[in-house]
Amino acid sequence: VSAKEVVQDTFKRIDATEAKVDSFITLNQEKALMQAEKIDAAGITATTPLAGIPIGIKDNIVTKGLLTTAASKMLYNFDPVYDATSVEKLYEGGLIPVGKLNMDEFAMGSTTETSYFKKTKNAWDATKVPGGSSGGSAAAVAAGQIPASLGSDTGGSIRQPASFNGVVGMKPTYGRISRFGLIAFASSLDQIGPMTRTVEDNALILNAISGHDVKDSTSSKKEVPNFAGKIGQSVKGLTIGVPKEYMGEGVQPGVKAAIEDAMKTYEALGATVKEISLPHSKYGVEVYYIIASSEASSNLQRFDGIRYGYRSENVKSLDDVYVSSRSEGFGAEVKRRIMLGTFSLSSGYYDAYFKKAGKVRTLIVNDFKKAFADVDLILGPVSPTVAYEFGADADDPVTAYMRDVLTIPVNLAGLPGMSVPAGFSEGLPVGMQLIGNYFDEETMYQAAYAFE
Numbered sequence: 001v002s003a004k005e006v007v008q009d010t011f012k013r014i015d016a017t018e019a020k021v022d023s024f025i026t027l028n029q030e031k032a033l034m035q036a037e038k039i040d041a042a043g044i045t046a047t048t049p050l051a052g053i054p055i056g057i058k059d060n061i062v063t064k065g066l067l068t069t070a071a072s073k074m075l076y077n078f079d080p081v082y083d084a085t086s087v088e089k090l091y092e093g094g095l096i097p098v099g100k101l102n103m104d105e106f107a108m109g110s111t112t113e114t115s116y117f118k119k120t121k122n123a124w125d126a127t128k129v130p131g132g133s134s135g136g137s138a139a140a141v142a143a144g145q146i147p148a149s150l151g152s153d154t155g156g157s158i159r160q161p162a163s164f165n166g167v168v169g170m171k172p173t174y175g176r177i178s179r180f181g182l183i184a185f186a187s188s189l190d191q192i193g194p195m196t197r198t199v200e201d202n203a204l205i206l207n208a209i210s211g212h213d214v215k216d217s218t219s220s221k222k223e224v225p226n227f228a229g230k231i232g233q234s235v236k237g238l239t240i241g242v243p244k245e246y247m248g249e250g251v252q253p254g255v256k257a258a259i260e261d262a263m264k265t266y267e268a269l270g271a272t273v274k275e276i277s278l279p280h281s282k283y284g285v286e287v288y289y290i291i292a293s294s295e296a297s298s299n300l301q302r303f304d305g306i307r308y309g310y311r312s313e314n315v316k317s318l319d320d321v322y323v324s325s326r327s328e329g330f331g332a333e334v335k336r337r338i339m340l341g342t343f344s345l346s347s348g349y350y351d352a353y354f355k356k357a358g359k360v361r362t363l364i365v366n367d368f369k370k371a372f373a374d375v376d377l378i379l380g381p382v383s384p385t386v387a388y389e390f391g392a393d394a395d396d397p398v399t400a401y402m403r404d405v406l407t408i409p410v411n412l413a414g415l416p417g418m419s420v421p422a423g424f425s426e427g428l429p430v431g432m433q434l435i436g437n438y439f440d441e442e443t444m445y446q447a448a449y450a451f452e
């Protein structure tokens with residue numbers, strides 16, 4: 001088949017399913033078809049094995065000439081003048097961006113419900129949340145609209161929606177992928193990553209978007225391996241640690257059972273599975289909400305009603321432009337984070353909150369370093385639960401925040417983490433989380449593929 005036929009079919013499928021899933025904010029039909037025609041004319045080469053594959057992009061990754069909203073009223077009309085480096089790399093690889101995917105506003109949330117535009121539905125049960133913040137990226141892949149998407153993960157936003165929708169989601173090592181053009185939430189935690197139906201597809205897309213970028217000084221100069229290089233190799237001889245803190249109270253029995261099955265599978269495949277401890281993990285959520293909100297309060301200062309997007313009509317002075325535009329442009333969750341972050345950074349509270357959080361972050365990092373002296377991979381659930389009803393945490397942000405307890409420590413440490421489908425509980429997908437050592441995504445894909 002031609003790339004053009006593939007793209008045409010993709011839009012037909014999106015048309016047929018979008019009313020049920022609501023995963024896209026913006027479609028890129030005309031340009032995608034033009035790009036497909038070019039690829040058909042040029043042909044697929046050895047350096048572009050993925051040429052012609054349609055892909056969706058989370059709407060906090062900027063795309064030149066294609067609306068990029070971060071699911072916020074603040075950016076409802078933002079038409080970027082450049083592409084994110086990850087998007088440039090997609091184009092270089094011949095992948096075809098077909099549209100921008102729904103998410104929680106500025107990636108703040110775990111259900112995609114804080115989007116200004118629409119509620120994305122879980123691909124398995126439309127009464128359940130798709131997870132978040134990359135809910136659109138996960139549901140679109142799970143619903144068969146597209147074979148792959150890009151998401152972003154600051155505290156679990158790739159892994160948790162991947163888990164809730166039964167797809168493969170990778171948050172690579174911090175620094176693996178350029179963040180240039182990713183609308184910043186918490187710069188020391190944010191990473192872009194691929195979401196796909198299969199492990200191998202995931203590795204191939206990571207190959208396409210990884211690497212050092214002069215435009216992001218935190219992107220790593222480490223050589224980029226072929227991430228699919230160990231796919232197909234046996235896990236015999238690998239040691240997998242299961243943190244006892246990840247299998248305790250609060251983890252639903254059906255989720256726990258799926259992870260215990262996965263442990264048995266790995267043993268049967270020849271790996272050694274053993275219990276480990278990450279004693280400071282339990283402070284992860286508190287540390288995260290101080291650090292992530294502090295960084296967000298700083299990063300979101302740029303949305304002033306002048307430089308980007310929404311500007312209030314209701315103004316008499318320059319101060320009014322700032323205050324009214326921000327008051328009307330940001331949603332409630334974003335405002336909550338800005339207030340929390342501004343408070344944690346303010347003089348008199350900085351030492352007690354922001355500085356202290358940094359110290360506990362180091363303890364969490366050291367837990368992982370100690371663990372990886374003995375194991376090759378860490379295994380546990382992604383989320384303590386399967387997907388839940390819409391509105392479950394409507395008036396209870398603290399309960400909502402606690403749900404990310406198993407994904408957040410990985411971001412604080414900058415480690416790679418992925419979600420791999422590991423069965424079902426109550427008819428809904430359960431994801432298992434594989435955590436790798438720094439820059440060892442290859443071994444994660446090896447183990448994920450062996451399980452798959």
Ligand code: GLN
Pocket residue numbers: 107108109110132133152153154155156157158185292404
């Ligand atoms: N759910 C977490 C939050 O609301 C993580 C979000 C993310 O990874 N972007 O901050």
